Amino acid sequence: MTESTEISPKSTEIPYLLRATRGEVLxxxxxxxxxxxxxxxxVYRDLRDKYPSFRERSENPELSLEISLQPxxxxxxxxxxxxxxxxxxxxxxxxxxDIVESKGPVIDPPIxxxxxxxxxxxxxxxxxxxxxxxxxxxxxxEVGNKAAVLGFVGSPWTLAAYMIEGxxxxxxxxxxxxAFSEPEMLHxxxxxxxxxxxxxxxxxxxxxxxxxxxxxxxxxxxSPIDYEALALPYQQRVVEQVKAEYPDTPLILYIxxxxxxxxLMPKSGVDIISVDWTVDMKDARSRLPETMGVQGNVDPxxxxxxxxxxxxxxxxxxxxxGNKRHILNLGHGILPGTPEENAxxxxxxxxxLDLATC
Ligand code: CP3
Numbered sequence: 001m002t003e004s005t006e007i008s009p010k011s012t013e014i015p016y017l018l019r020a021t022r023g024e025v026l027x028x029x030x031x032x033x034x035x036x037x038x039x040x041x042x043v044y045r046d047l048r049d050k051y052p053s054f055r056e057r058s059e060n061p062e063l064s065l066e067i068s069l070q071p072x073x074x075x076x077x078x079x080x081x082x083x084x085x086x087x088x089x090x091x092x093x094x095x096x097x098d099i100v101e102s103k104g105p106v107i108d109p110p111i112x113x114x115x116x117x118x119x120x121x122x123x124x125x126x127x128x129x130x131x132x133x134x135x136x137x138x139x140x141x142e143v144g145n146k147a148a149v150l151g152f153v154g155s156p157w158t159l160a161a162y163m164i165e166g167x168x169x170x171x172x173x174x175x176x177x178x179a180f181s182e183p184e185m186l187h188x189x190x191x192x193x194x195x196x197x198x199x200x201x202x203x204x205x206x207x208x209x210x211x212x213x214x215x216x217x218x219x220x221x222x223s224p225i226d227y228e229a230l231a232l233p234y235q236q237r238v239v240e241q242v243k244a245e246y247p248d249t250p251l252i253l254y255i256x257x258x259x260x261x262x263x264l265m266p267k268s269g270v271d272i273i274s275v276d277w278t279v280d281m282k283d284a285r286s287r288l289p290e291t292m293g294v295q296g297n298v299d300p301x302x303x304x305x306x307x308x309x310x311x312x313x314x315x316x317x318x319x320x321x322g323n324k325r326h327i328l329n330l331g332h333g334i335l336p337g338t339p340e341e342n343a344x345x346x347x348x349x350x351x352x353l354d355l356a357t358c
Contacts, residue, residue, distance in 0.1 A: 017078040017148035018210060020327055021250040021271065021293060029318055029326040031350035032079030032150070033343070034254070034274075035333030036071040041340060043070050054099035058084050061131040065138050072147060074340075075347040079211070079327070080139055080147045082204075084132060086154030086215055087162060089200050092128025093193075094121045095163060103167070110166030112174065117189045123196035125203035133207035140208040151209030153200055155216035155253070156193040156234035160186065163193075172221055179230055186230070194234040198241035205246045213252040214238065214270065220257030227261040232268060239269035252295055256332055263287055277331030281320035293325035300330045303342045310342060311349055315358055323355040 017030035038044055044067060048057065057063045067083040087097045087105055097107045111117060125132065139149045154162075162168075164175040164186075178186045201212050219231040239251060253265055254274035262284070265273050272293035275284045281297055288294065302313045318328060328350050334343060 013145065015078065015143075015145050015148035015210065017327060018250075020325060021211065023291075023293075023325050025323050027323070027355055028350065028353040029321065029323075029328040029355075030078035030148075031328040031347060032077040032081065032147075033071070033330055033334050033346070034081075036075075036077060036081065036343075037067045037083045038334070039336040040334055040338040040343065041070055041074070043074075052101075054085070058088060059131050061134045061138070064131065064135045065142075068135065068139055069142060071343075072143060075344060076146070076351075077347060078147055079150050080143050081150040081152060081213075082132065082135055082139065082209070084135075084152070086152070086159060086217075088132070089123055089125070089129060089153070089196065090159070090163070092121075092123045092125065093196055094119060097162075105162055105167060107163055107166045110174070111160075111163040111189065112178075114185055114188075117185060117192070120189065120192050122192070123199050125200050129200070129203070133203060136204060136208040140210075148210045149208055150211045150213060151201070151204030152213040152215060153197050153204070153238075155214045155219065155231065155238065156190045156197060157222070157231035158216050158218045159193050159197070160189055161218050163189070172218065179226070190230065190234045191237070194237040195241070198238045201238065201242045201251075202245055205242070205249050209249070211250045211252065212242070213254060213274065214268075215254050217254065217256045219255045220259075220261060220276075222261065224261050224264065227264060231261075232264060235268035235270075243269065250293070252293075252327075254295075254332075266292055272325070272327065274329065275331065281317050285320065285322070291325075293327065294321055295327040295329045297329070297331040298346075300332050300335050300338070303330075303334065303338045303346060305342075307342070307345050310345060314346065314349055314353075318353055318355065319358065 020030050051057050064083045072080045090097050099105050161175050216231055251270040252272040252274050253268050253270040256276050258276050259278050272295055275294055275296035277297050277299040284294055298313050298317055302310055
């Protein structure tokens with residue numbers, strides 16, 4: 001095993017991934033994968049057959065812990081992410097949801113009226129999400145300093161999109177109708193969601209999350225002027241509240257299809273930009289301030305290619321990202337159907353990289 005031979009003795013004190021967030025020069029980037037627990041893994045599918053309800057798998061602390069650890073045991077990534085969903089806090093705000101097989105998230109009835117927005121309640125994570133705190137604490141105990149524990153949340157625009165559309169959407173017609181015909185109503189919802197999500201991030205950090213990723217997955221669907229009005233201010237509202245209490249916890253922001261709004265992302269106040277694969281890593285570096293970290297950005301589809309192809313794409317990314325403040329990842333979640341041995345190869349190859357020679 002080549003595991004961690006390049007890491008200095010100091011590394012036993014803090015997880016390797018956190019050294020990248022602190023700006024240390026490293027011989028290889030730390031590595032984890034968005035959606036690293038999930039359907040591409042046989043152990044996950046077997047467990048899903050036994051527990052078919054997504055809500056149960058993600059809200060029963062024993063199951064959520066077990067699933068979070070499945071990729072950790074299989075691949076020893078440098079980051080272990082809580083198994084949950086961005087929609088998990090919604091019931092605690094008075095909005096029930098379900099995830100239906102082959103259909104995705106369902107929120108019924110969707111939020112379309114002022115009355116419904118006024119009825120959205122502030123989140124009390126201790127009360128409605130005790131299992132999240134429990135799993136994060138247990139993950140820290142389980143992985144020690146061998147990996148960093150990551151928490152995550154949905155950012156207000158993306159969560160509001162689910163609340164208002166009621167499901168995954170290609171056009172975002174309902175939320176845009178509200179945005180462009182009754183903006184103050186939408187702003188009221190976005191503000192409420194931002195305050196609850198800020199509380200939720202702080203709760204995750206308090207319970208052991210060492211890094212937290214904000215998913216504004218669908219903000220890339222906005223024109224830059226609308227991004228500045230509808231997504232960015234609420235990312236900032238979350239980040240400001242979290243940083244006021246936890247200035248040292250690194251925050252990552254991810255947007256899918258971010259090329260058009262990429263230059264605006266640092267304004268959110270996060271420490272690290274998770275770059276999707278539509279932006280070249282060299283271009284990403286040149287468009288971001290030097291002190292900013294980057295994460296990503298291999299096309300998840302590359303894992304359907306040959307081992308040589310996967311390796312070439314990884315090398316392309318790491319060469320362009322450089323030896324500081326880079327967390328190697330995919331440009332979005334790993335896709336269902338990805339051969340598990342290719343995921344394994346991705347992690348093994350990452351662990352063997354040496355930036356001095358590649
Ligand atoms: O990264 C991890 O391993 C943690 C797990 C994780 C899940 N959802 C588990 C999950 C994370 C980080 C999420 C975040 C999430 N959920 C996002 C942001 C990330 C992104 O993809 O942009 C979004 C938009 C959602 C909403 C959501 N939940 C979608 C679009 C789906 C997929 C629907 C489908 O069936 O394809 C879900 C369900 C979901 N969340 C699954 C998993 C593993 C698949 C359903 C299952 O396993 O039964």
